[in-house]
Amino acid sequence: MIGRRRSGGLAVRSIASRSIAARSPKLTASRRVTSSRGPLPSLAEPLPSPLTTGRHSTLGHSGCPALTKATSANVSRVPIASRPSSTSSRPPSTSSVRSVTSQRSTFVANKTIAAPARVRPVGRASVPVITRQPSQVDVLKAKVAAMEKDIVEKDERLQMAKETAEMQKESIEMYKERLEVMSTKVDALNVQVDVLKTESSHLKAEDEQKEVRIGELTSQLNEKESIMRKLHNDVVDLRGQIRVVVRVRPMLRSEVETSVSAIEYPTINSIIVNQGSKSSGAMTFEKVFTPIFTQSQVFCEIEDFILSALHGYNVGLIAFGQTGSGKTHTMRGGDGENEGIIPRAASFLFSASKQLEATGWQFQFSLSFLEIYNNEAYDLLNNHNVVKLRLVKETVSLDGLSEHPLKKQSDMAVLLRTADSNRKTASTKCNEYSSRSHAIYMWKIKAEQKSTGISTNSVLKLVDLAGSERAKESGVVGQQFKEMTNINQSLSVLQKCVSMQKSKSSHVPYRDSKLTQVLMDCLGRGNSKTMVMVNITPCEEQATESKRSIEFAAKMRDTHIGSAVQQRDQ
Numbered sequence: 001m002i003g004r005r006r007s008g009g010l011a012v013r014s015i016a017s018r019s020i021a022a023r024s025p026k027l028t029a030s031r032r033v034t035s036s037r038g039p040l041p042s043l044a045e046p047l048p049s050p051l052t053t054g055r056h057s058t059l060g061h062s063g064c065p066a067l068t069k070a071t072s073a074n075v076s077r078v079p080i081a082s083r084p085s086s087t088s089s090r091p092p093s094t095s096s097v098r099s100v101t102s103q104r105s106t107f108v109a110n111k112t113i114a115a116p117a118r119v120r121p122v123g124r125a126s127v128p129v130i131t132r133q134p135s136q137v138d139v140l141k142a143k144v145a146a147m148e149k150d151i152v153e154k155d156e157r158l159q160m161a162k163e164t165a166e167m168q169k170e171s172i173e174m175y176k177e178r179l180e181v182m183s184t185k186v187d188a189l190n191v192q193v194d195v196l197k198t199e200s201s202h203l204k205a206e207d208e209q210k211e212v213r214i215g216e217l218t219s220q221l222n223e224k225e226s227i228m229r230k231l232h233n234d235v236v237d238l239r240g241q242i243r244v245v246v247r248v249r250p251m252l253r254s255e256v257e258t259s260v261s262a263i264e265y266p267t268i269n270s271i272i273v274n275q276g277s278k279s280s281g282a283m284t285f286e287k288v289f290t291p292i293f294t295q296s297q298v299f300c301e302i303e304d305f306i307l308s309a310l311h312g313y314n315v316g317l318i319a320f321g322q323t324g325s326g327k328t329h330t331m332r333g334g335d336g337e338n339e340g341i342i343p344r345a346a347s348f349l350f351s352a353s354k355q356l357e358a359t360g361w362q363f364q365f366s367l368s369f370l371e372i373y374n375n376e377a378y379d380l381l382n383n384h385n386v387v388k389l390r391l392v393k394e395t396v397s398l399d400g401l402s403e404h405p406l407k408k409q410s411d412m413a414v415l416l417r418t419a420d421s422n423r424k425t426a427s428t429k430c431n432e433y434s435s436r437s438h439a440i441y442m443w444k445i446k447a448e449q450k451s452t453g454i455s456t457n458s459v460l461k462l463v464d465l466a467g468s469e470r471a472k473e474s475g476v477v478g479q480q481f482k483e484m485t486n487i488n489q490s491l492s493v494l495q496k497c498v499s500m501q502k503s504k505s506s507h508v509p510y511r512d513s514k515l516t517q518v519l520m521d522c523l524g525r526g527n528s529k530t531m532v533m534v535n536i537t538p539c540e541e542q543a544t545e546s547k548r549s550i551e552f553a554a555k556m557r558d559t560h561i562g563s564a565v566q567q568r569d570q
């Protein structure tokens with residue numbers, strides 16, 4: 001009976017403990033920790049409850065002595081085998097049994113604290129230690145306390161969230177206000193933009209009108225200019241004069257820091273060269289190309305003159321000037337925008353001939369390149385073969401000079417490359433790439449119009465003369481000195497011929513040099529429209545040479561060579 005009650009009590013206790021464990025995993029965990037590390041001191045000690053001390057301890061829970069006694073009896077009857085192992089080796093002493101009994105009774109009095117009995121070593125003997133389990137009330141109290149704490153925390157968080165929300169609300173209000181201010185500004189700006197748009201469309205319309213007007217005036221101006229140029233050409237042709245244009249090259253990078261310009265441009269087509277205190281005085285020419293003129297602008301000004309060759313006239317364009325003054329740049333030039341007159345003339349002649357083909361004209365072009373070096377003539381397109389010059393009456397025959405047909409524009413580039421590589425150059429102190437020979441590019445142009453039966457044979461000569469230079473300044477010796485002497489001698493004959501032609505002398509010494517023999521038809525013996533492009537440098541140090549060049553240019557300008565006539569086949 002007692003045993004049943006005990007086992008029933010234990011069963012109640014274990015169910016209770018199980019149910020607490022189930023509801024409170026934390027508690028179970030703590031109990032596991034307790035069992036593995038030994039009894040917790042708080043649970044190992046008799047509970048400091050009034051139930052365990054004084055008279056209450058004997059009365060047990062709710063003052064029930066019967067239950068306490070029965071429990072004591074139960075404990076004393078626990079078989080040794082079922083007691084903790086630490087006690088099985090030695091029978092418990094009377095005192096320890098008493099202690100166990102008293103603890104057990106306390107344990108029973110607390111009843112719901114379902115901790116397993118443990119044995120605590122006391123001295124050499126071990127006594128079972130009874131730990132207690134929290135009652136449901138305690139658990140619930142703890143839960144309530146935890147929940148209260150949780151509620152307090154949540155209250156605090158809620159409060160904080162409310163405050164944050166309040167602040168955000170204020171910020172939103174602030175942003176709303178700013179937004180309003182901004183949108184007012186945007187509205188004002190939009191109004192301004194509309195005003196400006198209207199103004200700009202008015203201005204655009206005005207600009208367009210002005211541009212149309214400028215276009216009209218420009219085309220009127222161009223028309224008038226071309227009429228004037230034609231009239232001027234006609235006058236010059238009728239007067240049979242050499243046309244003279246001057247080109248001043250820009251200062252080179254190496255000169256900009258060390259030199260100043262000696263050139264002035266008093267009017268659009270006049271020029272003054274200042275040589276220290278002396279001045280050339282203003283001299284007017286058909287055209288003065290200042291350093292700002294590009295290669296294409298220069299060509300634009302002379303293309304009508306070149307066109308005469310397609311119309312059946314002999315045409316000669318000669319670049320003259322001291323060494324390094326820009327003759328080769330003007331005539332041959334570089335690539336692309338830097339192309340000079342010779343390659344540009346090729347493109348121009350091909351495109352102009354295409355236009356004339358629309359009126360029934362047919363053209364055939366052929367090209368020869370002649371070089372005069374040390375007073376000898378060579379073929380630049382045929383292995384640099386010697387060319388023999390023969391004077392036949394008033395004309396010169398060039399024996400052995402090869403002629404190369406030009407079918408299309410790209411043929412010109414191939415021939416130019418061959419000629420360039422053959423052209424003799426040598427470096428001097430005056431101009432590192434100075435060409436040491438006169439180069440004469442000759443186009444033979446055959447034109448025919450079947451409907452009228454008219455045919456012409458004309459020659460276009462494009463001449464890049466070697467540069468004159470003073471022996472003292474150049475500092476050349478040996479072969480280069482010989483070259484320079486020959487160049488200067490041929491140029492001096494050229495100047496003499498021009499002077500004597502100008503003074504209408506009965507004897508003009510064309511035979512004195514190969515150069516003047518080849519250019520004879522351009523300088524008065526023959527039938528040619530001639531233009532001389534005098535190149536000068538702007539540098540003060542070269543002012544003496546520049547002044548000499550434009551003085552010679554003025555002499556040529558005033559030279560009468562006779563009016564050119566169309567070269568019709570009989």
Ligand SMILES: Nc1ncnc2c1ncn2[C@@H]1O[C@H](COP(=O)(O)OP(=O)(O)OP(=O)(O)O)[C@@H](O)[C@H]1O
Pocket residue numbers: 248249250252321322323324325326327328329330431433434435436465466467468535
């Ligand atoms: N209009 C120009 N614009 C820019 N550079 C130029 C111009 N004219 C000439 N030059 C430059 O000046 C230098 C001398 O020019 P260039 O070789 O044509 O002189 P040149 O009169 O032919 O000399 P030479 O008689 O010794 O052959 C070159 O470097 C050339 O590129």
